[in-house]
Amino acid sequence: MKDGDTADKKIAEGQHPTPMLDELEGGPWPSFVTGLKRLRDSKGERYAPMVNDLLGQLEHSYEEQLGFWKGGTVSVFGYGGGIIPRFSEVADKYPESKEFHTLRVMPPPGYHYTTDILRKMCDIWERHGSGLIAFHGQSGDIMFQGCSTEATQAAFDELNELGFDLGGAGPALRTAMSCVGQARCEQSCYDEGKAHRRVINKFLDEMHRPALPYKFKFKFSGCGNDCVNAIHRADFAVIGTWRDDIKIDQEKVKEHIANVGRKYTIDTVVNMCPTRAISLNDDDTLEIDNKSCVRCMHCINVMTKALSPGDDRGASILIGGKRALKVGDMMGIMIKPFIKLETEEDFEELEDFAEACIEFFADNALEHERIGETIDRIGLPAFLEAVGVEADPNMVNHPRTSCFVRTDDFNEEAAKWFERKAREAGMTVASE
Numbered sequence: 001m002k003d004g005d006t007a008d009k010k011i012a013e014g015q016h017p018t019p020m021l022d023e024l025e026g027g028p029w030p031s032f033v034t035g036l037k038r039l040r041d042s043k044g045e046r047y048a049p050m051v052n053d054l055l056g057q058l059e060h061s062y063e064e065q066l067g068f069w070k071g072g073t074v075s076v077f078g079y080g081g082g083i084i085p086r087f088s089e090v091a092d093k094y095p096e097s098k099e100f101h102t103l104r105v106m107p108p109p110g111y112h113y114t115t116d117i118l119r120k121m122c123d124i125w126e127r128h129g130s131g132l133i134a135f136h137g138q139s140g141d142i143m144f145q146g147c148s149t150e151a152t153q154a155a156f157d158e159l160n161e162l163g164f165d166l167g168g169a170g171p172a173l174r175t176a177m178s179c180v181g182q183a184r185c186e187q188s189c190y191d192e193g194k195a196h197r198r199v200i201n202k203f204l205d206e207m208h209r210p211a212l213p214y215k216f217k218f219k220f221s222g223c224g225n226d227c228v229n230a231i232h233r234a235d236f237a238v239i240g241t242w243r244d245d246i247k248i249d250q251e252k253v254k255e256h257i258a259n260v261g262r263k264y265t266i267d268t269v270v271n272m273c274p275t276r277a278i279s280l281n282d283d284d285t286l287e288i289d290n291k292s293c294v295r296c297m298h299c300i301n302v303m304t305k306a307l308s309p310g311d312d313r314g315a316s317i318l319i320g321g322k323r324a325l326k327v328g329d330m331m332g333i334m335i336k337p338f339i340k341l342e343t344e345e346d347f348e349e350l351e352d353f354a355e356a357c358i359e360f361f362a363d364n365a366l367e368h369e370r371i372g373e374t375i376d377r378i379g380l381p382a383f384l385e386a387v388g389v390e391a392d393p394n395m396v397n398h399p400r401t402s403c404f405v406r407t408d409d410f411n412e413e414a415a416k417w418f419e420r421k422a423r424e425a426g427m428t429v430a431s432e
Contacts, residue, residue, distance in 0.1 A: 021059050037055070050097050051132070056094050072085040076152055080172075081168055101146075104141035104169055109192065109220075110180045125155070127158075139168065144159075171212050172206060172208075173358070174215050176218040187225065189240030195341060212358075218236045218354070223239070233321055235372065240313065241338065247309070248286055250285045252303070262280070265280060266280060268302050277293050286306070314340045320333050326368075333380065
């Protein structure tokens with residue numbers, strides 16, 4: 001049978017022609033259109049008509065250059081969030097996909113699954129949904145896409161029996177993310193999975209019963225590589241770091257240089273240091289000015305065996321990262337340059353600070369405003385006072401560029417800061 005005959009046969013069987021979507025299957029990269037067609041063409045599966053009409057509506061959207069989905073309210077018993085409702089505005093043309101809701105489901109910290117669990121998830125979604133699953137959304141959720149209002153409760157009940165819960169949706173605490181961390185990564189500086197689980201369990205009601213001005217996200221990265229994009233995507237980012245010196249294995253340094261050459265090492269490590277803190281000696285040993293190090297992780301990534309994070313490990317907390325909304329993209333503001341996350345008391349302090357930030361957000365943010373935008377509107381000093389954190393030079397994004405700056409009482413304020421640091425250092429020594 002010729003290609004034209006095959007296309008005509010499919011149209012005769014009720015499959016929608018998709019000439020514009022077909023263009024997206026060209027080129028060297030995998031296409032989501034191919035995956036949708038594979039679901040559509042599955043023999044004997046109940047979800048094939050739904051995906052067929054979904055493709056038809058998508059083709060229609062491309063033709064009209066308009067989206068034809070609207071929201072609404074869909075939930076399961078006991079939950080106020082976790083499901084993204086999608087109702088078609090062209091249901092008369094594409095009745096099988098008139099409802100195409102998404103269930104957001106919380107994954108385990110670090111994304112640890114067994115193959116058995118993954119197969120059971122697929123089976124559930126083939127029974128109750130479209131068969132389309134995304135691992136994972138930018139908020140971290142497992143996205144079970146394409147479900148009718150009638151089937152949402154049954155699908156959730158079966159997922160819940162596996163031990164999974166709905167994630168966040170709407171103006172609420174959203175599903176958190178954490179990197180694989182200590183399970184596989186030698187750069188990990190704290191227990192990301194434990195921090196993730198503790199914080200989410202503490203604020204689970206804020207996720208399932210939306211009551212915030214807008215969304216609030218936690219993300220946990222074990223080091224400055226920030227594999228879960230916490231710094232620029234999380235309202236509350238916990239980034240692993242260390243406060244002593246980078247550990248150097250000089251023998252491994254020499255092995256690295258012997259393998260790749262001095263020029264390559266200078267080009268890719270020494271010259272790439274953002275603060276020029278690294279120098280290479282004539283005897284192929286490495287020196288690092290640790291006071292200038294900003295923990296960017298580049299040198300450690302290139303020379304993994306030769307360099308590694310220090311022993312005094314912990315985390316930094318940054319507040320206010322987000323993508324574009326009212327005031328454009330924002331990176332997280334350094335609020336706590338270093339905290340330890342080892343003892344039970346350390347994790348309780350993390351929970352208490354997270355609670356203070358969420359309460360501040362709930363009380364002071366405008367509708368549809370992220371916490372970074374709230375801080376930008378009212379000023380960082382007001383936020384620090386509200387959450388009980390003293391000002392620190394590490395919070396400054398960059399120094400003032402104007403020389404016409406008043407420095408009244410500068411020496412007195414600087415003396416207070418140094419006195420506080422000395423007091424904190426004394427407390428650390430005493431505790432050790």
